[in-house]
Amino acid sequence: MSESPSSAAPVKYLEENAERRLAELFDFLRIPSVSAKSEHRDDLKDAATWLSDRMTDAGLDTEIIPTDGHPVVLGEWRDAGPDAPTLLIYGHYDVQPPEPLELWTAPAFEPDIRDGRVYARGSADDKGQLYMHVKAIEAHLVANGTLPLNVVVIAEGEEEVGSPNLLPFVKAHRDRLAADAVVISDSAMFDKGQPSLLFSLRGLAYAEVRVRAAKGDLHSGAYGGAVPNPAAILSRMIATLHDVTGRIAIDGFYDDVIEWGEEIRDEIRSLSFDEERFREGVGVPALSGEVGWSVLERLWIRPTCEINGLLSGWTGEGAKTVLPAEAMAKISFRLVPDQDPVRVIEQLTVHLESVAPDGVTLEVKALHGGRPWKANPEGPLFDAAATALEEAFGTAPVRVGEGGSIPIVVEFEEILDCPALLVGFALPGCNMHAPDEWFGLDEFHTGTAALVRLYEELGTALR
């Protein structure tokens, strides 16, 4: 594999500055920028300022732009000229709450290196990966004095609370954000040493369902047998959501599900995935899911219907003989292309109305949603990324799906009319959203070098 001509010096620069780079990352990770909690508002501001300063140091023209929530940090370098392609890089500087604190080996905001890993909240999701882009840009600009293409970095501070202000921001700044591609590093590799490119993200449709019967809780002896029991009724309604093969039994639910070609299915099957090891990791007696699909297919390319919560009647210690007035379920769907969250919640509502008996009233409240995403995993963008990853890691990337959702990806593609590339460097088991989140040192260094090469390749491929 030949070295891309203009990446040699930046990669050398990265190697020579490895220690400083890590020290800076630690400073970033020390800021507890927890967007879900209002008491961290100043920390979010500090994180935005810190990031903006480092982006300026890297050679970007940087601006902190207020929103109705936490600010957006925007960095631009457009000296490649109007004829060169432009790459938009998206990431987020906010992090999940660290709780439960007692389950962390070292404090969440005191980065700690153990076994070749940086342990800290945000190390993988997403400060570490966002910072890799900043450093790859710096490497080009310092070592070569230029970049192979124009870059715009957009970093938000509200990803972990559903990006409420990002979509309006992107729409309002559509021209300034215009690009030939958008790249996002906020996901994981399939395995250590195995670089990966995402071909899909599942979407999300989330609803809260309430079944109400009597006007108040009743004595289950005095009324039981003659008054509808909403907990039993909701359970029976939930039982109708799947058929015995694990398929979702809602009329029209699969209408918009695209069939993935045999090529992708073959590629998924060819991945070295140990279902037994996965089962043991999860700690269940047996895995489950839709008949006819492998575990990876169930996670990546098939939609789901999950019960995320149930609440009714007496849930405390011991026996309370109450006939509940109401029962609640949180029901969500992971969607695959081309399902639409609004339509799915409508289908759910129609279904639940059709199975609800006379004695109850039903309320279905849509809570939030996001559309699924499907890459075109071929063509110059993917090829360029594959070349860069193979050069850096010594192994060609595999194409993988992602069961979770990043709703903004489809929006970027549509509003900016450009394709998205999702290339992440976290490793499986890195505890995103959980205690002891970590990011591998190898992946931090090799991944940054891969990004240097990625810009080089895209400078040509997107032209």
Place this chain on the structure above:
Amino acid sequence: MSESPSSAAPVKYLEENAERRLAELFDFLRIPSVSAKSEHRDDLKDAATWLSDRMTDAGLDTEIIPTDGHPVVLGEWRDAGPDAPTLLIYGHYDVQPPEPLELWTAPAFEPDIRDGRVYARGSADDKGQLYMHVKAIEAHLVANGTLPLNVVVIAEGEEEVGSPNLLPFVKAHRDRLAADAVVISDSAMFDKGQPSLLFSLRGLAYAEVRVRAAKGDLHSGAYGGAVPNPAAILSRMIATLHDVTGRIAIDGFYDDVIEWGEEIRDEIRSLSFDEERFREGVGVPALSGEVGWSVLERLWIRPTCEINGLLSGWTGEGAKTVLPAEAMAKISFRLVPDQDPVRVIEQLTVHLESVAPDGVTLEVKALHGGRPWKANPEGPLFDAAATALEEAFGTAPVRVGEGGSIPIVVEFEEILDCPALLVGFALPGCNMHAPDEWFGLDEFHTGTAALVRLYEELGTALR
């Protein structure tokens, strides 16, 4: 209807002391003696002490007897002599948890009079009714200096948690509790102005069911579709508990259900019961239940299976995309003669095991149970009670069933070899076990006067 000779003075005494009597009841109701919660241990102790003091004031020899749980309060007056009959009076001083607190119009433990009703937890079940006996005894002893028969009052503090220590207590004190009849006021009248005598009580079998899958909560995107969802699975398991006719679909469940004769079914049908008014009172769009039985039959002489509680995953505000590790249901059965609670929980366990899929572990924990009861609704005991009730209320009583359970009734009858008389003064819709529990002031006063007359009648009838 003539006044029983020795009841005139006590009834007058009651009338003269109505205000003080109510004030004392309020003091009793203010003690939050919630037996289901360990943090109320001292409140139970306070309630026992308070009750014991009032029983002493009434003229009883009183003793607080410790058990492995909350104490038993025992009061005795045996000066009618060995040739006079002895009446055992049973009640309980513990109450149901008041939750959900926000649905109470006034706080649960701050008694409030509205529209001729005392609103407070325990006003109907059972502090109010137990206290009526204490006051009826006091009325005889103060106004007449004597009682028409020996009385023993036994008040426990664990009825709402299944009376775990009462049966051993009754067995251990069999001689001291020996009586010619046991009377219990812990039930309701058929309607306002319509005194009632119970011919049956349903039994109870209560279990907590847990379904466990993964070793911890998981991200519903990263794992959803391949890992068993215990909330969905528990719902499907619950859905198998009834068939489409409302019959309980557990093997062997009806084996021990006796067929009631046409006489009782005719008598039930002859009661003036307005199902539409009942439906409106409960506030449901439609009633429900086992096909082929009237509402009163469903409530009194048919068994049920109720879901009393459900809990799993995220139940707070908004959307959390969690795949829960565990789901819990509280499931209880009301039983009819001659079903046995232990056998029913065994049948439930076998059923749930048979429908549980591979990917989960199941735990069924029996919480408490009680056997159903069937009276012999004829003979001197019933006749005496009918006379007393007709004198006090001006209307002859009707025979009614009771959907709730008082497990100790069968045990009293068997261990003490004496018949039980169940005469209660709550009114339909009094919210026992629910927010805004209330007891009618008319029923409190007229009912206490009826008890004064009942003792008088039984003094002769049981001789």
